[in-house]
Amino acid sequence: MTARLTVENATKRFGGLVAVDGVSFEVPTTGVTAVIGPNGAGKTTLFNLISGALEPTSGRVLFEGEDVTRLAPEKRAARGLVRTFQLVKLFADLTAVENVAVGAHLKSRGGLLAALLGTPATRAMERRVDEKARALLDRVGLGAVADRRADTLSYGRRRLLEVARALAAEPRLLLLDEPAAGLDAEESARLSSLIRAVAAEGTSVLLIEHDMQLVMNTADQVVVVDFGRKIAQGTPAEVKADPAVIAAYLG
Amino acid sequence: MSGDLLMQSLVSGLAIGCVYGLIGIGFCVIYNASGIVNFAQGAFVMLGGMLTHVGLKTWHLPYWAAALFAVVAVAVLGVVLERIVVRPLWRRKAPVFVMILATLAAQIVIERLTFLLVDDQPKTLPVFTDLPPLKLGAVALSYQTLWIVAGSLAIVAGLAVFFKSTLTGKAMRACAIDREAALLQAIPVSRMLALAFALSAALGAVAGILLTPTQYTAFNVGVPFAISGFIAAIIGGFGRPFGAFLGGLMLGVVQSVAILSLGSGLKSAAALSVLLVFLFFRPAGIFGVAK
Amino acid sequence: MTNSPDTISPEAIGKAFAPVPRGLGAILGFAPWLVVVALIGTALVVGGYISTVVAFALIYALFVSGLNVFMGLTAQVSFGHNAFAAIGGYTSAVLTTAYDWSPIAAMGAGLAGALALAAVIGWPTLRLKGHYLSMGTLAIGLITYEIAVQWTSVTQGYMGISGIPSLGIGRFEAVSDRQILVVLTLTAALGAWCVARIRRSRFGRALAAIAGSEEAARALGIDVASYKLASFLISAGYASIAGSLFVHVVGYVSPEVFGLHMVILAFTMLYVGGIGTVVGPLVGALLVSMLPETFRGFRDYQDLAYGAALIAILVYAPRGLAGLAELFRKDAP
Numbered sequence: 001m002t003a004r005l006t007v008e009n010a011t012k013r014f015g016g017l018v019a020v021d022g023v024s025f026e027v028p029t030t031g032v033t034a035v036i037g038p039n040g041a042g043k044t045t046l047f048n049l050i051s052g053a054l055e056p057t058s059g060r061v062l063f064e065g066e067d068v069t070r071l072a073p074e075k076r077a078a079r080g081l082v083r084t085f086q087l088v089k090l091f092a093d094l095t096a097v098e099n100v101a102v103g104a105h106l107k108s109r110g111g112l113l114a115a116l117l118g119t120p121a122t123r124a125m126e127r128r129v130d131e132k133a134r135a136l137l138d139r140v141g142l143g144a145v146a147d148r149r150a151d152t153l154s155y156g157r158r159r160l161l162e163v164a165r166a167l168a169a170e171p172r173l174l175l176l177d178e179p180a181a182g183l184d185a186e187e188s189a190r191l192s193s194l195i196r197a198v199a200a201e202g203t204s205v206l207l208i209e210h211d212m213q214l215v216m217n218t219a220d221q222v223v224v225v226d227f228g229r230k231i232a233q234g235t236p237a238e239v240k241a242d243p244a245v246i247a248a249y250l251g
Numbered sequence: 252m253s254g255d256l257l258m259q260s261l262v263s264g265l266a267i268g269c270v271y272g273l274i275g276i277g278f279c280v281i282y283n284a285s286g287i288v289n290f291a292q293g294a295f296v297m298l299g300g301m302l303t304h305v306g307l308k309t310w311h312l313p314y315w316a317a318a319l320f321a322v323v324a325v326a327v328l329g330v331v332l333e334r335i336v337v338r339p340l341w342r343r344k345a346p347v348f349v350m351i352l353a354t355l356a357a358q359i360v361i362e363r364l365t366f367l368l369v370d371d372q373p374k375t376l377p378v379f380t381d382l383p384p385l386k387l388g389a390v391a392l393s394y395q396t397l398w399i400v401a402g403s404l405a406i407v408a409g410l411a412v413f414f415k416s417t418l419t420g421k422a423m424r425a426c427a428i429d430r431e432a433a434l435l436q437a438i439p440v441s442r443m444l445a446l447a448f449a450l451s452a453a454l455g456a457v458a459g460i461l462l463t464p465t466q467y468t469a470f471n472v473g474v475p476f477a478i479s480g481f482i483a484a485i486i487g488g489f490g491r492p493f494g495a496f497l498g499g500l501m502l503g504v505v506q507s508v509a510i511l512s513l514g515s516g517l518k519s520a521a522a523l524s525v526l527l528v529f530l531f532f533r534p535a536g537i538f539g540v541a542k
Numbered sequence: 543m544t545n546s547p548d549t550i551s552p553e554a555i556g557k558a559f560a561p562v563p564r565g566l567g568a569i570l571g572f573a574p575w576l577v578v579v580a581l582i583g584t585a586l587v588v589g590g591y592i593s594t595v596v597a598f599a600l601i602y603a604l605f606v607s608g609l610n611v612f613m614g615l616t617a618q619v620s621f622g623h624n625a626f627a628a629i630g631g632y633t634s635a636v637l638t639t640a641y642d643w644s645p646i647a648a649m650g651a652g653l654a655g656a657l658a659l660a661a662v663i664g665w666p667t668l669r670l671k672g673h674y675l676s677m678g679t680l681a682i683g684l685i686t687y688e689i690a691v692q693w694t695s696v697t698q699g700y701m702g703i704s705g706i707p708s709l710g711i712g713r714f715e716a717v718s719d720r721q722i723l724v725v726l727t728l729t730a731a732l733g734a735w736c737v738a739r740i741r742r743s744r745f746g747r748a749l750a751a752i753a754g755s756e757e758a759a760r761a762l763g764i765d766v767a768s769y770k771l772a773s774f775l776i777s778a779g780y781a782s783i784a785g786s787l788f789v790h791v792v793g794y795v796s797p798e799v800f801g802l803h804m805v806i807l808a809f810t811m812l813y814v815g816g817i818g819t820v821v822g823p824l825v826g827a828l829l830v831s832m833l834p835e836t837f838r839g840f841r842d843y844q845d846l847a848y849g850a851a852l853i854a855i856l857v858y859a860p861r862g863l864a865g866l867a868e869l870f871r872k873d874a875p
Contacts, residue, residue: 051761053757072760073757073760073761074759074760074761074762074763074764074765074766077760077761077762077763078763082761082762082763083761084761085757085758085761089754089755089757089758090754090755090758091750091751091753091754091755091758091759092754093750093753093754093818094747094750094751094754098747098750101744101747102747102748102750102751102759102762102764103762105744105747105748105751105762105763105764106762106763108744109744110743110744110745111744111745111772112740112745112772112776114743114744114745115739115740115742115743115744115745115746116736116739116740118739122743125744126743126744129744165762166761166762169762169763288673288676288677335857336853336857339857339858340856340857343860345856345860346617346619347672347673347676348619348621348672348673348675348676349856349860351621351673351676352809352852352856353852353853353856353857355806356806356848356849356850356852356853356856357849357853359806359845359846359848359849360846360849360850360853362845363843363845363846363849364846367843367846474802478680478681478684481677485674485677489673516688516691516692517688517692519684519688520685520688520689520692523681523684523685523688524685526677526678526681527678527681527682527685530666530667530670530674530677530678530681531666531667531678534670534674
């Protein structure tokens, strides 16, 4: 089978600045892939090219063998490519469980008419969505705060909520943008085991991360970028020993 | 339509366009300093003419003193508006439309206060220079038109010097480019906001004083002026003061040609259509780079 | 466009509200509904002048409920919904007076017209954001006003159209104050009920997601443009029906009815009542309509009072009356 995601020669220029410069790599259908690099290495831009927030200047992005380079973010999500945000973007006016229910948008049905009529089928679907959302909140350890407004949760909990919301979309590839930023050691460890468990269920995971500890514990494959270019790729152990990587991080 | 008539309407279009341009600059000055679109801009224009009229007719001040009083009073009002309406919302990071709504409400409050304190009668001011119009062929050029054009150009030139050469002007430009960075450079961003309101209020007042002798002012002329000024600012690429001035000239000309060909009833509809065309097709304005 | 200031720890807010007993939240939540029922009830019993005021308020309540779908639930902005009320109102007025249509059929035609216009202008307009969206919608409302003034062969310009028949379905005709009030109460209640249903559905959650973060909504597969347009159409539909009801109840229409004044009044009602809540538009419309009536004889001060009240609410109580109650209920653990 082809890879879940293929990035081919992706390049993004902002005026004279080359933020991402001819990066290629693959995310396999199983396991966790991490992209790391020093600050300003172009990780977030790369991530935005994959999620569809930006279009590359040149190069291609393939999802399950199909070209999605110019596809809008919502269309990519419909194919199973779902992301979280580095600066959490929750729906502040909704409760935690409602936030996760929005995540299930693609996996449920019903428009205006269903809302107004409230047929038994619609009510049954609403119940299923609610149960699923609560189960996901339990899974990330937020079951107790399911009915709290999202903006009353602590920062760490908001991050976990965002992951639960993305999982509700039943992604085939989960994109996590610095999911451990701002988490304490315990929360970070719980996140790591959550990511492993999600990957074990057949969802491939691509994470961009600063926290080396998390990457080393979680990732099967690591891609290292610096100054917009890929400088290394391999298992965590291989990458750690790579002289180019050491130079980039120390220099 | 005869060529002379067209020329005549171009001249009057350019004159009113100068006024729109000044109002447009007022929008940009505040927008650049704060990211706020101030809809009470039209009230400043109305008050410029109205307070001058009060100074002249009620207090019997000399013309220049009445005008000076009006400009200063309106500038002070601008600061008051900034303090009691805009600043609390700005601090709370209220959404843009809340700001527009609040300033529009302020516009209505000022309008109604004027109605209650003065009256609802249209008022005009004497022309600055009471001489028969110059004749250029068949085109009549009134001295007030010259005053409007020359006064506006002088103000634009003065602003250019202010933004380019004075420390305060440079600081205001820095705020426009990056407010966070300006804060870090110890530029007093909040004082800049008050200054921006004073400056654009004064600009509005001057526009009102220049224009009123050729038309009239009344408590309810503010909103149309605000809209015209906003359109000027959009055409010029929002946030570019000199673009806004050229945008004002363009709007003035388009509007007078529209009046000539469609009748004066559709004057505002024509201006608003120009606005929609720009919003839909060239939101970055004529000089901006379309995204 | 919800603001959650990061400077105040949201957790602290949650804790601060935690000791509030559930009962208080529930009472505060019911209070606006009680006000609504009490005012309408009084109008029904007393009749006469107050019933005219309440009838007017209920029509506005419908208009504001629709606006609330677009602005409160979806966090967009429109300064131009008077355009759709004008289309509904003028269609009803012209078809019933000049062509002898029945009020219901004319209302349906007005609704179709308003929805068609909303679909056509919604497409380019809703791509705009911030002050561009504000001004674009404002322009649409003002252009519609200008057309109402200028298109004298149909609208009779400033003169207006009078002699519009009262509301009626088939042989039933609402003529007395009480009958009109009952019809309007049912319509406004139906309008509010629909908003409540929308709010608690998959459709409503998608709107709330757009309100919270368009970027995150898209990342979860929500077609933001379509949902915005749907929300815009719903609110335009409410506005159109409100416009039709207005001309039938008053029996007269002129451009002034649907001018900028209408927009400002509606915004004041929306903010007084509480934007984004179901009861907010109802309680806001009723209270704002009652207030100036208490100072009757001071008509000149009305707009001044609306303007000043709107500023005070925007600055000091941006969530309105219903919003206060909502805050207690949702944050209670």
